[in-house]
Amino acid sequence: MDEFALIRRWFAPLAPHGDGVVLGIGDDCALLAPPPDEQLAITTDTLIAGRHFPLDTAPADIGWKSLAVSLSDLAAMGARPYGFTLALSLPQADENWLAGFAEGLRACAQTAGIALVGGDTTRGELSITITAFGTLPAGAALRRDAAQVGDCICVTGTLGDAALALRLLQSDGWPQTDAARALRARLDRPTPRNAAGLALRSIAHAAIDLSDGLFGDLGHVCDASGVGAELSIADLPASPAFTAGVPTDARLALQLAGGDDYELCICVPPARLDAARQACGALPLTVIGRIVQGEGVRLRNGGGAIVDFSTPSYRHFS
Amino acid sequence: MDEFALIRRWFAPLAPHGDGVVLGIGDDCALLAPPPDEQLAITTDTLIAGRHFPLDTAPADIGWKSLAVSLSDLAAMGARPYGFTLALSLPQADENWLAGFAEGLRACAQTAGIALVGGDTTRGELSITITAFGTLPAGAALRRDAAQVGDCICVTGTLGDAALALRLLQSDGWPQTDAARALRARLDRPTPRNAAGLALRSIAHAAIDLSDGLFGDLGHVCDASGVGAELSIADLPASPAFTAGVPTDARLALQLAGGDDYELCICVPPARLDAARQACGALPLTVIGRIVQGEGVRLRNGGGAIVDFSTPSYRHFS
Numbered sequence: 001m002d003e004f005a006l007i008r009r010w011f012a013p014l015a016p017h018g019d020g021v022v023l024g025i026g027d028d029c030a031l032l033a034p035p036p037d038e039q040l041a042i043t044t045d046t047l048i049a050g051r052h053f054p055l056d057t058a059p060a061d062i063g064w065k066s067l068a069v070s071l072s073d074l075a076a077m078g079a080r081p082y083g084f085t086l087a088l089s090l091p092q093a094d095e096n097w098l099a100g101f102a103e104g105l106r107a108c109a110q111t112a113g114i115a116l117v118g119g120d121t122t123r124g125e126l127s128i129t130i131t132a133f134g135t136l137p138a139g140a141a142l143r144r145d146a147a148q149v150g151d152c153i154c155v156t157g158t159l160g161d162a163a164l165a166l167r168l169l170q171s172d173g174w175p176q177t178d179a180a181r182a183l184r185a186r187l188d189r190p191t192p193r194n195a196a197g198l199a200l201r202s203i204a205h206a207a208i209d210l211s212d213g214l215f216g217d218l219g220h221v222c223d224a225s226g227v228g229a230e231l232s233i234a235d236l237p238a239s240p241a242f243t244a245g246v247p248t249d250a251r252l253a254l255q256l257a258g259g260d261d262y263e264l265c266i267c268v269p270p271a272r273l274d275a276a277r278q279a280c281g282a283l284p285l286t287v288i289g290r291i292v293q294g295e296g297v298r299l300r301n302g303g304g305a306i307v308d309f310s311t312p313s314y315r316h317f318s
Numbered sequence: 319m320d321e322f323a324l325i326r327r328w329f330a331p332l333a334p335h336g337d338g339v340v341l342g343i344g345d346d347c348a349l350l351a352p353p354p355d356e357q358l359a360i361t362t363d364t365l366i367a368g369r370h371f372p373l374d375t376a377p378a379d380i381g382w383k384s385l386a387v388s389l390s391d392l393a394a395m396g397a398r399p400y401g402f403t404l405a406l407s408l409p410q411a412d413e414n415w416l417a418g419f420a421e422g423l424r425a426c427a428q429t430a431g432i433a434l435v436g437g438d439t440t441r442g443e444l445s446i447t448i449t450a451f452g453t454l455p456a457g458a459a460l461r462r463d464a465a466q467v468g469d470c471i472c473v474t475g476t477l478g479d480a481a482l483a484l485r486l487l488q489s490d491g492w493p494q495t496d497a498a499r500a501l502r503a504r505l506d507r508p509t510p511r512n513a514a515g516l517a518l519r520s521i522a523h524a525a526i527d528l529s530d531g532l533f534g535d536l537g538h539v540c541d542a543s544g545v546g547a548e549l550s551i552a553d554l555p556a557s558p559a560f561t562a563g564v565p566t567d568a569r570l571a572l573q574l575a576g577g578d579d580y581e582l583c584i585c586v587p588p589a590r591l592d593a594a595r596q597a598c599g600a601l602p603l604t605v606i607g608r609i610v611q612g613e614g615v616r617l618r619n620g621g622g623a624i625v626d627f628s629t630p631s632y633r634h635f636s
Contacts, residue, residue, distance in 0.1 A: 022357060026542070027462050028394040028527055029359035029452070036354060039340060041347035042435060044403040044449065048442040076346040085362040087405070087447040117360060124366040125442060129405040131362065131449035134347070144345050209346055224344070 010102040011086065014109055014116035021083060021115050030117035032083060034135050041079035041134040041141065045069050049126040053188070054169055059097045061188035062128070063104025069211065070132035071112050071192035072262040076209035078142040078201030079134025081114035081194060087131075089124035112194055142200065142207035142266070145224035151205055151267035151291040153229055154276065156193050156283050158239040159214060161186035163258020164246055179241035186239075190262035197264060199279035204266040213257035215309060218265055219297050225267075228294030234302035237286040256299075256309060267291055328420040329404065332427055332434035339401060339433050348435035350401060352453050359397035359452040359459065363387045367444040371506070372487055377415045379506035380446070381422025386508045387529065388450035389430050390580040393515030394527035396460040397452025399432035405449075407442035430512055460518065460525035460584070463542035469523055469585035469609040471547055472594065474511050474601050476557040477532060479504035481576020482564050497559035504557075508580035515582060517597035522584040531575035533627060536583055537615050543585075546612035552620035555604040574617075574627060585609055 012025065023031035034040060047066050049055055057065075067084065074081050086105070090097070109116065114132065165183035168174055193209075200207065206225060208217050214236075222229050236255045238246075246254060266285075268276045277285050299307040330343065341349035352358060365384050367373055375383075385402065392399050404423070408415070427434065432450065483501035486492055511527075518525065524543060526535050532549075540547050554573045556564075564572060584603075586594045595603050617625040 022456075023459070023461065028391040028525075029361040029397060029459075031395070031459055032358040032360060033456060034352065034358060040350040040352060040358070042350060042401075042403060042451075043347040044405050044436050044438050044447075046405045046407060046438045046440045046442075046447070048407065048440055051441065073346040077349070079347060083360075085360060085449050087362050087364045087449075089364060089366065089445060118362050120362050120364045120447070122364045122366055123369065124364075124445060127407060127442060127445055129362075129364070129438070129447040131403050131405075133360075138340075138351060141341070141347075141349055143341065207346075 010098045011116055011119060014102070014106050021117055024115070024117055025119065032117065034082065037138065038135040039138050039141070041074055041077045041136060042131065043070050043073035044129065044131045045073070046127060046129040054166070057188055059100030060104030063101040064108040064189050066128040066130055067105055067108040068190045068192045068262060070130045071108070071114070071194055072190070072209040072211065074132055074134035075192050075194040075197030076142060076207045076264055077134065077136065078140060078197045078207070079136045080198060081112040082133045082135050083115050083117040084130050084132040085117060086119035087129040088119065088121050089127040091123065091126060112192065136201070140201055142197065142204055144206055144208045144221045147206040147221050147225035147227050147267040147291045148269070149227055149291055149293050150270065152270055152273055152287045153218065153231065153265065153289040153291060154268055154285050154287050155210070155214070155237060155263050155265050156196055156280060156285055157263045158237045158242060159261050159263065160242050160246065160255035160258055161239050162190065162260035163254040164242055167250065167254065168245070179244050182239070182241040183245065187260060190260065192262060193264045193283065196280045196283055200266055200276060203272050203276050203279055204268045206267040208265050210261040210263045210265055211259060213259045214265060215256040215297055221267065222296055228292045229289055229297045230292050231289035231297060231299050233299050233307060235286065235288045237284065252309065328416045329434055329437060332420070332424050339435055342433070342435055343437065350435065352400065355456065356453040357456050357459070359392055359395045359454060360449065361388050361391035362447065362449045364445060364447040375506055377418030378422030381419040382426040382507050384446040384448055385423055385426040386510045386580060388448045389426070389432070389510035389512055390508070390527040390529065392450055392452040393510050393512040394460060394525045394582055395452065395454065396458060396515045396519030396525070397454045398516060399430040399512060400451045400453050401433045401435040402448050402450040403435060404437035405447040406437065406439050407445040409441065409444060430510065454519070458519055460515065460522055462524055462526045462539045465524040465539050465543035465545050465585035465609045466587070467545055467609055467611050468588065470588055470591055470605045471536065471549065471583065471585055471607040471609060472603050472605050473528070473532065473555060473581050473583050474514055474598060474603055475581040476555045476560060477579050477581065478560050478564065478573035478576055479557050480508065480578035481572040482560055485568065485572065486563070497562050500557070500559040501563065505578060508578065510580060511582045511601065514598045514601055518584055518594060521590050521594050521597055522586045524585040526583050528579040528581045528583055529577060531577045532583060533574040533615055539585065540614060546610045547607055547615045548610050549607035549615060549617050551617050551625060553604060553606045555602060570627065
């Protein structure tokens with residue numbers, strides 16, 4: 001099957017017209033007509049087998065996660081998902097793999113109401129690059145450079161689940177338990193927080209999505225905003241599966257630097273905390289610290305003492 | 319050097335603010351404010367070492383070509399270049415390589431006035447995915463589905479240069495001549511025809527850029543427009559270097575199916591041919607055939623007889 005037939009067969013169902021998509025896959029470019037007077041938020045992420053997902057990951061989960069990580073970036077800006085392009089490199093045109101991948105991609109796209117508008121398929125090491133577009137009113141974006149001293153630092157959901165799953169996978173003997181499966185699902189099928197991001201747009205001062213680990217990602221907020229952060233490590237939210245399965249000495253590293261959480265970290269003025277909680281609906285929002293004067297991220301234990309933490313976030317080429 | 323430092327150091331100079339770029343590299347998303355009431359044209363292309371460019375290609379030429387192929391797609395729609403994202407996979411963080419790559423990318427971006435607005439850097443097989451955005455008034459795009467019976471089929475520039483360069487490279491003994499260097503430059507540094515594409519927007523009925531070879535690419539125009547095409551093979555434009563160096567029996571295959579030309583193929587009503595030539599300025603525009611009723615691309619020799627041609631365009635996974 002040639003490149004063109006591949007694209008048509010597996011990805012055409014993801015590319016509806018209408019809703020601002022003037023021309024989808026099939027010409028030199030796609031044509032979009034974004035809502036008038038809105039700005040565009042754009043993000044690009046590459047996922048490579050064995051680096052951004054375990055080699056044994058199911059094709060449907062790879063499809064889901066490839067889009068979910070970009071949707072998470074749109075969520076962190078408070079942008080409404082609009083469209084995406086897919087650049088897919090494959091060692092060979094495996095129909096079973098493509099069927100699974102397209103199904104996972106479609107499922108994730110459907111939950112967010114985002115359309116595939118273009119792409120490229122080529123032979124190479126398995127690699128997926130998605131560029132996603134969202135729309136939002138001018139000046140409405142949740143940026144990482146607008147945290148203010150006194151803001152409550154909050155995170156959605158729980159931290160460390162995906163990192164613990166990866167650690168268990170890399171150790172001998174993956175436990176065949178419901179808890180382990182729950183952790184693996186968090187690694188393979190992260191839930192981008194787009195509804196929360198949209199609802200928080202007029203409430204939070206700043207936001208970032210947690211892809212590389214809270215410690216490093218919050219550090220970017222501090223750097224960009226010219227502020228410091230103090231975190232209370234006793235308040236970091238954890239799932240029951242995480243709490244049950246994590247070795248005590250690994251807990252902090254996994255929650256702060258494990259990466260792959262795809263939760264939102266937001267900075268909210270204390271007076272808007274209730275509004276922020278309401279904006280998140282059923283999704284838990286936990287206060288984990290405060291924005292302070294100074295620079296960098298400091299940690300305090302339950303007793304208020306400073307805790308040393310020097311494990312860096314996951315970084316390529318480091 | 320870590321991922322973040324890499325991006326800042328080499329690519330920050332390509333990411334100017336202003337001109338509709340509200341927020342460039344450094345947040346979860348870039349923010350763009352496209353011209354009000356204009357549509358967006360979007361295209362994605364992946365280049366992989368040894369597949370889309372020879373393994374010995376200079377890093378600066380890889381940088382140039384990576385963006386040029388996307389600019390060529392924008393040219394074919396008649397869209398004004400606006401911004402692009404870069405997803406770069408590298409086996410290792412080689413500073414010399416990055417310096418060259420960024421310089422070539424910058425040079426190409428500068429000629430087109432297009433800004434880098436976001437990206438991702440990861441470790442892997444050398445692979446470059448660029449998603450480029452252009453803007454154009456609603457309804458103004460040059461599409462491939464609007465060719466009309468009677469249109470003159472025209473191409474800009476010359477055909478086959480890059481394909482001959484690749485053939486010479488793959489044979490024993492690359493000739494150290496000015497002609498060979500000229501051919502290699504056409505392979506390594508294609509010139510996207512953006513000025514011509516913009517100027518032809520109100521003149522041509524349809525357009526496509528020639529990336530996979532005229533025969534296949536024009537076939538896409540025929541399929542999308544529900545028409546056929548007749549080409550006069552004696553009229554295919556060739557450079558002096560191509561004419562001097564091409565083996566007679568390879569000429570047609572290289573000009574029709576070699577790929578990597580990055581010229582525009584446009585369908586123009588005969589009454590607008592002079593206007594089309596003027597729109598192209600110093601860039602030669604050659605009439606090579608006519609749009610006819612029916613389907614598919616037929617070839618005729620200088621005497622008017624049908625010529626059989628069955629070499630397909632370059633296709634991945636074929």
